[in-house]
Amino acid sequence: MSSIVDTDALLQFIQVTNADPPIAHDYLEFAKGDVELAISLFLGNDGAPLNTGSTASGGHHSPPSPSLTRSIDHTAQDDIRAPLAPRREVLVDTPAPYAPFAPSSVYSPVASVAPEAPRRSIFDQLPRAPRAQEAFRDFAAESSALEGGATSEASKVNRLADLFRPPFDLIQNLPLDQARAAARSESKWVMINLQKVSEFACQVLNRDIWSNELVKPIIQQNFVFLQFANDSDEGTRYTSFYPVLRYPHVAILDPRTGERVKEWSHITNPADFVEELTEFLDLRAWKQGSAAKRPRRPEPTERTPADMTEDEQLAAAIAASMQGTSSTEEADQPPPVPSSSFSASSKPTERPDEETEMRETATPDHYSDSEDQDVSETNQRDGAYHAIPADEGTEPPADPTTTTRVQFRLPDGSRVVRRFRKDDPVRTLVSFVKARVPQAAEEAISIMYHRENLLEKLDQTVTEAGLLNASVTVGA
Template identity: 25%
Template sequence: MLASGTHTHPMGRRSRRAAARARRERKRNDADGVRAPLPVVTETLYRDSMYYVGNYERELASLIDFIDFSEEPKRSGVWEPDEVGSSASTSGPRNSLASLYRPPFHLMTHGSFEQVKITSTAEDKWLLVNLQSTTEFSSHMLNRDTWANEAVSQTIKANFIFWQAYDDTTEGRKVCTYYKLESIPVILVIDPTTGQKMRMWSGMVEPETLLESLVPFLDGGPGTHFASLSKKHPRGSFSLAPHSKPKEEELQRALAATLENNGMKESSSDDTSPITTPEEAAVEATVLPTYPPLPEEPKGGDRSVQCRVGIRLPNGQRLQRNFLKTDSIQLLWSFCYSQLEESEGEKPLKLTQAIPGESKTLEYESNLTLEQSGVANSMISATWE
């Protein structure tokens, strides 16, 4: 205790001693002209890269969870990149990520499932349904890779009504229950008139695979499909009983019997010419052109001079082959016949360009190149004439 009656706190004494040491150190440095070295500090500048990989899908899913898709087309938001000052914004990376996985609003038809079915029926277009899940990254891959593909977009706009929903919404759960869907995401082609499921794909579907699979639906809408079924199985059709043969057939048999009895039927053994049926006469009348020889498939993968053409044969087989862009479209016929059975080589083939948009029949006599005809890097459907 000091004489004045005040106490000296230990912390105060330590502070004064530290200040005195600092002054002595500063004087010594000033005398030497050298600044004291900075203390060595060891810190982690970046986290483990696996942290970001592991949380990538969760980051995207958490972002998508808070988005109201029904309102997004009405306003600009996280889906549209900020043209001014986006690099300075702290939310820029998240906005760029969301824009990359932006849903295909330009393809969507909005409304309930029943409403889009009515729209599809009115426009005589197939209904293309995409059920997604925010917890499945393959759903976002469909938005990024498949629906954003230019050829896919053109095909859907021309031939389908597109509807997208999430499996945790009221409409999404209704569709999942009705069609007994177990895995999400899923793509469905539905007949809007009957609600029948015509085709289904699960998981991520590459653009090329989807385009090839949609080829059968490009020839006509649900109305055309229903009409073709009606012709094959007409309502009220029945077979005549043996005792109810038409009178014309009975008259013909009676006339033939009369001619035979009167000796008017020719039976000369010298006249042995075979009877030609109408079907055989039609085949004989069809003279196929002489197709050019098929050259060796080009190698190297130079896309400036080469192209790739996908072909769906009449038997359902799907093939792909490389051609030169300057090759004649007649080589497509040569390639198709090289893949068919020898017995089918006498039947005429009709080649139809399936995409984009409406189908276009290729003319063999045009002798255009693949590039000139717009066939390069597209799908071709081959059917019997």
């Protein structure tokens, strides 16, 4: 062994590189005993042996490559190690978990390397192609991280993500134009929630309002629900047509005209929000359309006898005579009709018997019959109402398959939410109301849902009456 190669240097080289002793000896001899330089050469040469022949047979050393020689000379002159061999790699953005308070670009350390895609927010629910980097996910590493337990910070982020998750079960992945077309075909309204990621109040909507069990059914049944970020494509397009002053922004659009008929910028109580939605649906029935666009009914104008036909003149005379029956003089006098309005074929003096006969036969018997029928139905309904005992009963345990929640707005303005079985008759709800409202035990009160009096549906079940997760108004 050459005196240049020290035994300790040889052992150190072998310990670091795990190379064979002959190869280690050749590199140390070539580097003139410099261990660091020999290791750098070994790594830069990918561990290839410098001696192509056998050292025992006295073979000649293969000459190193010119680039390696230049690297050694340069290193020897500057007394520093040789530079590492250049490697070319491509960095890929790792898919970030859902973050409710920051855009996904925060999790991209190399976002500036790749061409920037159009900005998308977590609240922009339009259909999109799967991201290319999903193919490079390290599922083994993710699995081991899950099995070994994530860090406390990651666990906290996941909990927040679940807590403030957007209402994907309500959101329909449609642009605004397609949403309006779908709403028209289904006779529904369009509800838009415009979110701003930096506003915490927007996240509160996802946590407290859209996830509420009273809010979900009324939206699913009556609205096409959209949720956009204010800086998304659809959000920017919406704000170009409808000015938005504050966030969060919730609005209802008429899909037929595009008119924004109602708007909210502050929603904190689910019960109040359900009440406002119920009032909106009651006042703006779909067939009636927007009240602002409803044509005004023309005011009735008085017609002169000259514009009347013979039958109309006779009917007017009979009506005038019936109104004046309380006064004998007014009853005997003909109605004040100008003589010029009567034609030669309709002289009132020639038909006194016919007028008297019709006056006698035109009694309000048919009106009294209908009034008696209405009174009878009212008495029958009141009798059924008073026959129902006042009893709150026992609230069943929560079971989404067999129970539902009903909200009552009482006459004093308070609200009560209670669970009922889906197969309970409506009279069970009436019994509960009579127990909670003192005046309800003395006189019949109205219990309305969507302009329908529930006293007319006493024998129907809660499901048949459409009262699943309903908001009922109790009148005084």
